[in-house]
Amino acid sequence: MYQKYAVLRDHASVTDYEVAKQTGVSTATLTNWKYGRYNPKVDKLMALAKYFNVSIEYFMEESKAPQ
Numbered sequence: 350m351y352q353k354y355a356v357l358r359d360h361a362s363v364t365d366y367e368v369a370k371q372t373g374v375s376t377a378t379l380t381n382w383k384y385g386r387y388n389p390k391v392d393k394l395m396a397l398a399k400y401f402n403v404s405i406e407y408f409m410e411e412s413k414a415p416q
Contacts, residue, residue: 350389350408351382357401372396 358368369376374393381387389408398405 350394351379353408354379354382354397357397357403361401368397368400372400 358365365376365379368374369379372393374396378387378389378393382389391405394405394408398408
């Protein structure tokens with residue numbers, strides 16, 4: 350999931366801080382996802398999906414993120 354998030358973030362040219370500020374998903378939470386410490390909760394995925402204008406299923410699918 351984090352890899353898909355990172356692709357969207359980089360494509361939008363925003364930082365984790367900017368995403369956190371707009372979505373309410375803390376930078377600490379994003380970092381924990383990055384290192385596999387926690388699995389994302391549905392409410393956080395919904396906030397990210399809305400922010401990046403993608404479906405929540407985008408994050409839940411196992412396929413590789415589009416380039």
